[in-house]
Amino acid sequence: MDLFLAGLILVAGAAIAAAVIEFVLHRFRSAEGDNDAVGYVFTIVGGLHAVLMAFVLISLFAAVDAANASADREANGLVAIGWAADSLAEPARGQIHALSRSYASTVIEHEWPRMRAAQQVEDTGRAQLDELRLAIERAATADDWQYDSKLEASNRLWDVYQARQDRLNLSNGGVGLVVWFALIAGSLLSITLPYLFVGTRLVSHVVMMSVLAATIALLLYAIYQMQNPFGGGASVGPDAFRSALGLLG
Numbered sequence: 001m002d003l004f005l006a007g008l009i010l011v012a013g014a015a016i017a018a019a020v021i022e023f024v025l026h027r028f029r030s031a032e033g034d035n036d037a038v039g040y041v042f043t044i045v046g047g048l049h050a051v052l053m054a055f056v057l058i059s060l061f062a063a064v065d066a067a068n069a070s071a072d073r074e075a076n077g078l079v080a081i082g083w084a085a086d087s088l089a090e091p092a093r094g095q096i097h098a099l100s101r102s103y104a105s106t107v108i109e110h111e112w113p114r115m116r117a118a119q120q121v122e123d124t125g126r127a128q129l130d131e132l133r134l135a136i137e138r139a140a141t142a143d144d145w146q147y148d149s150k151l152e153a154s155n156r157l158w159d160v161y162q163a164r165q166d167r168l169n170l171s172n173g174g175v176g177l178v179v180w181f182a183l184i185a186g187s188l189l190s191i192t193l194p195y196l197f198v199g200t201r202l203v204s205h206v207v208m209m210s211v212l213a214a215t216i217a218l219l220l221y222a223i224y225q226m227q228n229p230f231g232g233g234a235s236v237g238p239d240a241f242r243s244a245l246g247l248l249g
Helices: 003-028 035-085 092-116 124-137 144-171 177-196 202-226 239-248
Strands: none
Touching (some): 003 177, 003 202, 035 144, 035 177, 092 124, 092 144, 124 144, 177 202
């Protein structure tokens, strides 16, 4: 199902459900009640829940930015290794270029689909980086220019290692079960308390409850879609590695 259509159905369903519940409760609700006490409790519960949702959403937005940055840094490091290898003699130059292209292809074709599905990434890519490290170490140098190029390739390989680890850590992140429990429980409490208000007209209360339920459902759906920066609504793609493959030839 389309991402936006699924969100629309969820938000509309929450609004309709809240309106139906209000219609039913309105017939049985007492005309007397303490709106001040209910409003005070709702302010505390709703405020804490809003802070929690804002904190989770901000963290997820930051994770998406970090995922983009780590992918760019990793792909750029591969390109820099290939360019540094251009100054080295054969067979090292050819081996380094071939291993760099193989690693980029592995990330695109094998690792990214598994990260998108929130599955464990295999060790193929790490093994290719180990082979790349050995190829750089074994490269012969005839002058200072080649030695500097070899050193540059080695330094950039370390950057690739670090960026790769950051990318894998982000793919294994997401929102924990405890946080999901707090989000869902807080949402139910925030929606339940306003039903205790008395003295308001039915139409006004129906609109208020529908808007509140729709807003909370929308935010929960956004959190669910963004908890994996490589899948769902965020869906950071391997475009940087495709560009790197083009530059590496």
